[in-house]
Amino acid sequence: MSALSTAFTKALNPYKGRGESEQIQLAVIDRSMRGPALLFLISAVLWLLAGTVFALMAAIKSHTPEFMAESAFWTFGRVRSAHLNAMIYGWSNNVIFAVGLWLMARLCRAPIRHGGLLYAAGVFWNIAVTVGIYGILAGDMTSVEWIEMPPNVVPLLTLSYALIAVWGIVSFRYRRGEHVYVSQWYILGALFWFPWLYFVSQTMIIFAPARGVIQPITNWWFAHNVLGLWMTPMGLAAAYYLIPKVLGKPIHSYYLSILGFWSLALFYNWAGVHHLIGGPIPVWLQTAGIVGSVMMVIPVIVTAVNHHLTVVGEHSAVWKSPTLRFVVFGAMSYTLVSLIGSTMSLRDVNEITHFTHFTVGHAHHGVYAFFTMIMFGAIYFMLPRLIYREWPSATLIRIHFWCCAIGIGVMLVGLHVGGWIQGMQLNAVTEDGVPVYTFLEVMQNTRPWLMSRSFSGILLTIGHLAFAINFAWILLRVQPGPEASGPTLLQGESVGGGK
Amino acid sequence: MSTTEERPGAPAPEDQHMILEHAKLGDDSLQDVHAQLMREKEEPTEGFSPIPIYLLFVFCALTFWAGIYFEANSGHFKWYAYSTDFEVVDPSSQVPIDYDSLDWLIPRGERLYNANCATCHQTSGMGSPGVYPPLVDSRWVDGDPDRLIAILLHGLVGPIEVKGNQYNGNMPAFGAHPAFRRDRDLAAVMTYVRNAWGNAYEPILESQVTSLREELGNRGPWDGTEILQVYPLN
Structure with a gap:
């Protein structure tokens, strides 16, 4: 190994041959992620609020088009796309950078090195x-769903992503311990x-x-x-953590x-084409998409069984912990949304939906009830450990949970029934075909359901505000x-602000 | 979540102190860290319970279904199959298409005309006064097929007289137009024009277009007098 590459390896290697106990390792790791994680989390929460405002505007416009029409x-x-991009690239990616890197570092027992680069990359990501x-x-x-941002920000997004993600991979490269935990596979794969x-x-x-229909295929594969x-x-x-x-x-x-991991990696990649069922693309590709979607039942059932058999018998603990209440809600939504998704891909159902x-x-259902709820739970767990403080108000956590749970429930019922x-x-x-x-009648009939969505949007906004205030x-x-001496819980032994 | 008991296997306090000094912790934050860590449970591990056997049966059944469904709805994996009921047709059993028959030329020509010509000459074939001449009952359309072919291949600019009226427009060349990829497409649209709206003239065939295209070679658009010198109205 040349001197240069040795120096490079040393610069990346997150520890210098110390033998600490597991708990001390965690403390060192948490400190290494503290600043960058805070940057990502603050950005994520701000984007969540911005995305919520865009969402409310779009929701109201869909049944009252004259609202802000001038x-x-x-x-x-534009507002709809701004909502989507704020939620995906603003909220989701920032929170993933915080939670994903932190989990990776903890599970690898390897602190994040060179956090300064993470600050810079995080700032650039959010500017972009x-x-x-x-x-x-x-x-x-652009006219392409999910990549609507003007192309001139793409290089900056890509570069900042690379500078952020590489630290997760470096942590994994210098991990300690024989066993690689399931969360590490998922994070490494996703990175x-x-x-x-x-x-x-x-x-x-x-x-x-690319030419012609290759573009929509690529588009939906991506999205x-x-x-x-x-x-x-x-x-x-x-x-899983x-x-x-x-x-x-x-x-x-x-x-x-x-x-669960390998079947997800194998099948999910095929599923995107089901957005083009009945479209002008070769029928074998559509069928492959349907088969991939239906086979997603395997990883979903496997994960559900695995989680359920872990949680079984601990339901009061789940209900008491803010973290687990959100995470288990999200995990259950994952099972439900995936099974509905598999059904939707079947041709007879897809024709209607x-x-x-x-x-x-x-x-x-997927991005909010599953992903976002789990990430809320992860933030409730992570932040007290990063900054050595407790959540100030259990009441606000309760408001957050119930507004989000009921809000997303109302939205899902409204859009699923109304859409059907x-x-x-x-x-x-x-009989004559x-x-x-008329198209206009069908559109008129969706209005009450779209109004129920706006109502759910108000609930979600209240929930997000409660979360943002607590944050x-x-x-x-x-x-x-003054009497607080332990974690903020939602019931029973609660010693936080929840009275 | 509220465990406070000492975890087994934790290092002696003096060890921890030494290591935390390395991490540049002050006394206050040292206490913070301790309070935090003491409440945390073990890092997660995995049990090794076997996969329930009934799940494996379900997954085998799913995989079996997937294979059958994929094969049955694959359109024989042809790139040009867009529907599940696609069937491969044996080429030898197909009757070859006669591109010189009116049954092929007229419908094809009508579609091409409506897509490419009707903007100016109108679906009625009546054109617009002063700019786009009518094609109905016109001596320019009638008679010698070569005149019509020559105009379509290379275009026509400048003033002309049709049915006693002056027209000054610009007829584009369609000889290399992407909508008319083969000479039989040009033949079809001309045959349609010569047989629509009460016109009833001889069809124009692909071979006629091809031979005139070779004869004329590469050239610019005609003007109104030149075309009549070469192909006079009859």
């Missing part, structure tokens, strides 16, 4: 997202999958466009896999974990109360 900046097409979303609102968006998805889709759609091979593995990694960690018992089965609000409901009715009415024809309903309080050193 300004081109806030037209539906801000510019991108401004570009969307200013009318410079490689996301840049591959992003690079390929940007190249084949924007920078060196679905951002959920499937980026958010899902990160969400599952957090659930937090459930056994908080309960203090091992995950039920290593074999189930391994089957395609091009309706059902799909919109399904997307929120919409699909049935769009497809309804008389004449449509029973600001803990950062600003608002104390839970």
